[in-house]
Amino acid sequence: xxxxxxxxxxxxVQGLTGSQGKFHAQKMRDYGTNIVAGVVPGRGxxxxxxxPVFDTVEEAxxxxxxxxxxxxxxxxxxxxxxxxxxxxxLDLCVCITEGIPVKDMIKVKRLMKTSISRTMLIGPNxxxxxxxxECKLGIMPGEIHSPGTVGIIxxxxxxxxxxxxxxxxxxxxxxxxxxxxxxxIIGLKYIDLLEMFKYDAQTECVVLIGEIGxxxxxxxxxxxxxxxxxxxxxxxxxxxxxxxxxxxxxxAIISGGDDTALAKMKALEKCGVHxxxxxxxxxxxxxxxxxxx
Amino acid sequence: xxxxEFQAKGLLRTYGVPVPDGGVASTxxxxxxxxxxxxxxxxxxxxxxxxxxxxxxxxxxxxxxFSEVYDEATQMIGMKIVTKQTGPEGKIARRILVEQxxxxxxxxxxxxxxxxxxxxxxxxxxxxxxxxxxxxAKNNPTAVVKELINxxxxxxxxxxRKIAKGIGLDSSLLNKFADVAHKLYECFIDHDCMMLExxxxxxxxxxxxxxxxxxxxxxxxxxxxxSKIEEMKDYGELEPQEVRASIFDLSYVSMDGNIGCxxxxxxxxxxxxxxxxxxxxxxxNFLDVGGGADVNKVREAFKIxxxxxxxxxxxxxxxxxIVRCDLIAKGVLTASDEVPSDRHIVVRLDGTNVExxxxxxxxxxEKSGLNIVTCDTMADAAQKAVRLAAGEPLEExxxxxxxxxxxxxxxx
Numbered sequence: 001x002x003x004x005x006x007x008x009x010x011x012x013v014q015g016l017t018g019s020q021g022k023f024h025a026q027k028m029r030d031y032g033t034n035i036v037a038g039v040v041p042g043r044g045x046x047x048x049x050x051x052p053v054f055d056t057v058e059e060a061x062x063x064x065x066x067x068x069x070x071x072x073x074x075x076x077x078x079x080x081x082x083x084x085x086x087x088x089x090l091d092l093c094v095c096i097t098e099g100i101p102v103k104d105m106i107k108v109k110r111l112m113k114t115s116i117s118r119t120m121l122i123g124p125n126x127x128x129x130x131x132x133x134e135c136k137l138g139i140m141p142g143e144i145h146s147p148g149t150v151g152i153i154x155x156x157x158x159x160x161x162x163x164x165x166x167x168x169x170x171x172x173x174x175x176x177x178x179x180x181x182x183x184x185i186i187g188l189k190y191i192d193l194l195e196m197f198k199y200d201a202q203t204e205c206v207v208l209i210g211e212i213g214x215x216x217x218x219x220x221x222x223x224x225x226x227x228x229x230x231x232x233x234x235x236x237x238x239x240x241x242x243x244x245x246x247x248x249x250x251x252a253i254i255s256g257g258d259d260t261a262l263a264k265m266k267a268l269e270k271c272g273v274h275x276x277x278x279x280x281x282x283x284x285x286x287x288x289x290x291x292x293x
Numbered sequence: 294x295x296x297x298e299f300q301a302k303g304l305l306r307t308y309g310v311p312v313p314d315g316g317v318a319s320t321x322x323x324x325x326x327x328x329x330x331x332x333x334x335x336x337x338x339x340x341x342x343x344x345x346x347x348x349x350x351x352x353x354x355x356x357x358x359f360s361e362v363y364d365e366a367t368q369m370i371g372m373k374i375v376t377k378q379t380g381p382e383g384k385i386a387r388r389i390l391v392e393q394x395x396x397x398x399x400x401x402x403x404x405x406x407x408x409x410x411x412x413x414x415x416x417x418x419x420x421x422x423x424x425x426x427x428x429x430a431k432n433n434p435t436a437v438v439k440e441l442i443n444x445x446x447x448x449x450x451x452x453x454r455k456i457a458k459g460i461g462l463d464s465s466l467l468n469k470f471a472d473v474a475h476k477l478y479e480c481f482i483d484h485d486c487m488m489l490e491x492x493x494x495x496x497x498x499x500x501x502x503x504x505x506x507x508x509x510x511x512x513x514x515x516x517x518x519x520s521k522i523e524e525m526k527d528y529g530e531l532e533p534q535e536v537r538a539s540i541f542d543l544s545y546v547s548m549d550g551n552i553g554c555x556x557x558x559x560x561x562x563x564x565x566x567x568x569x570x571x572x573x574x575x576x577x578n579f580l581d582v583g584g585g586a587d588v589n590k591v592r593e594a595f596k597i598x599x600x601x602x603x604x605x606x607x608x609x610x611x612x613x614x615i616v617r618c619d620l621i622a623k624g625v626l627t628a629s630d631e632v633p634s635d636r637h638i639v640v641r642l643d644g645t646n647v648e649x650x651x652x653x654x655x656x657x658x659e660k661s662g663l664n665i666v667t668c669d670t671m672a673d674a675a676q677k678a679v680r681l682a683a684g685e686p687l688e689e690x691x692x693x694x695x696x697x698x699x700x701x702x703x704x705x
Contacts, residue, residue, distance in 0.1 A: 024615075075514065101515035102407050103485050106444050109412040127614065141614050141644050156560020158612040161644060162671065165612075182559055184409045184487075211560055214409045237563035240548075240570045241579070244378055246513075248544040248559025248581040251409070261567075278571045279564035280672035 121187025148173015550575025591624025
């Protein structure tokens with residue numbers, strides 16, 4: 001088992017003809033992901049590296065049976081592309097695009113809340129999701145992952161790779177790794193994914209990587225305390241971040257008093273989460289709690 | 294992106310939001326001209342810098358004669374404003390806003406922001422205007438009224454009346470307040486704002502409503518559709534390195550320490566600063582070269598660090614995903630050619646094309662005599678960077694280049 005994606009996932013790539021779309025589609029194919037279609041409005045009927053391109057998501061689903069999409073569309077059009085996937089009722093849409101205006105994401109989420117579509121969204125501004133050995137739906141380097149029992153949820157891309165590498169170095173593989181993105185308004189959040197990991201028999205431990213800004217980590221901590229019986233290891237980036245400055249991610253800005261890294265670390269610890277202070281200790285802590293269990 | 298008060302008020306005026314009459318001045322004689330044009334008997338002079346708490350720092354003055362306008366303006370233009378938000382180095386006030394003074398009967402707090410939890414916009418109000426809302430929320434939480442704004446219907450007048458009632462405004466003011474709140478929201482949403490804060494919004498002696506202050510932050514990601522706002526960007530508010538970074542679309546924040554950091558990914562960049570701190574070092578900056586960095590961008594990023602005089606040691610921490618390590622190595626070498634430096638460069642490369650990256654870096658370093666120290670893990674690299682920055686040329690550090698040379702030899 002695993003969550004979100006597996007070897008039955010059939011992927012369509014929105015923006016397949018762009019340089020990013022083309023490059024990463026090839027990387028995903030190399031990893032073994034089943035890429036069945038591309039969607040580029042106005043380019044229907046063409047092909048990219050053997051994959052057929054369609055004008056609309058709806059048509060691509062009808063002709064290929066795709067059940068998940070990945071979006072590499074430029075920021076000004078990305079929200080629209082996500083809405084097309086939602087409208088077409090795919091199981092999952094992963095939006096890689098960085099730089100989508102928050103107002104556009106408010107519209108996307110409003111559509112998702114009010115429509116009957118079942119589509120789950122990951123991102124935007126994220127590395128995507130990977131179930132090692134089965135399906136890579138994203139831009140992460142596939143080769144650092146290996147199948148196993150640790151689930152990883154993170155706002156950051158490269159910090160997730162760091163965590164994967166450390167966990168692997170201690171001999172533990174991963175069930176599914178998800179980068180949820182560093183924007184203020186995103187699709188699936190920590191709790192949505194923790195809930196899935198709760199019922200995933202393969203997952204024995206979850207690594208939760210957060211950062212400054214917002215209250216998502218604190219809420220996740222409270223939920224974990226009430227509902228989650230597997231060990232959770234956490235690192236919060238931005239302990240040294242100054243107030244009021246945006247640290248790269250649009251969401252990573254300390255605005256109120258209690259969205260600092262320290263406040264989040266304390267809150268998580270109170271909820272029974274194993275919080276590490278140094279990003280270098282993530283793997284070590286996972287090994288510790290798994291051996292103890 | 295933050296706007297100055299006078300810029301925000303200019304936008305609000307076009308939406309019919311009542312703001313005091315005024316004009317911006319960059320010299321004392323300018324200020325005098327504005328005051329004379331405004332007429333009246335009293336004026337308020339406010340320094341235009343991106344920082345809260347200007348009043349306490351002496352950046353807001355009420356004056357009652359033209360000679361006072363001139364004298365105070367002379368004092369204020371060019372003064373250094375130090376507040377909690379600017380840090381000890383402060384900010385130079387290059388402009389002041391000259392406004393007609395207002396007869397204030399009541400002060401209210403009002404703001405709009407994007408609420409992450411509900412994924413929509415929120416309006417926040419409090420009867421305790423002029424105070425920091427965080428403090429009011431802490432000490433008197435019932436005084437703070439919040440309402441979510443439906444993105445489809447916008448800020449309905451009914452919602453404005455509800456807020457007005459909630460903060461105890463007089464019945465005669467309900468409609469006026471609702472009208473202003475509606476216009477403020479329209480301006481907020483049309484310009485892709487992340488935050489619009491009116492503190493205070495006042496009721497005047499004549500029973501009118503007026504926005505005395507305005508703080509506006511616009512979503513950087515939406516600037517492509519607001520060219521007028523983008524032109525308002527005040528580069529004078531940024532550190533020289535930050536200006537260079539913004540030209541090359543790099544995410545950079547200046548800090549006080551002496552270890553310059555070049556990292557890919559915002560999360561890893563923050564974590565790099567954290568790990569430096571955990572070994573008792575101090576980062577000189579936050580720098581994320583981003584996902585789609587090419588050699589050019591890496592070179593510029595590295596040059597920004599090289600030209601920062603506070604930097605003693607440079608720490609390159611890259612986990613290649615989309616960014617390839619060989620490309621990072623090339624960028625570092627070209628930048629070092631253009632800005633020669635004998636500072637230590639601690640490099641930790643991992644991920645895509647790591648072997649190639651290390652080879653390029655080590656060969657280049659040998660050729661041009663760069664002080665490069667390569668490390669395998671982030672912790673090891675951070676520790677070495679901190680030691681070198683403290684001026685401790687330790688045994689282990691010296692050994693490291695030999696180790697990598699041996700590895701390189703083996704590869705041949």
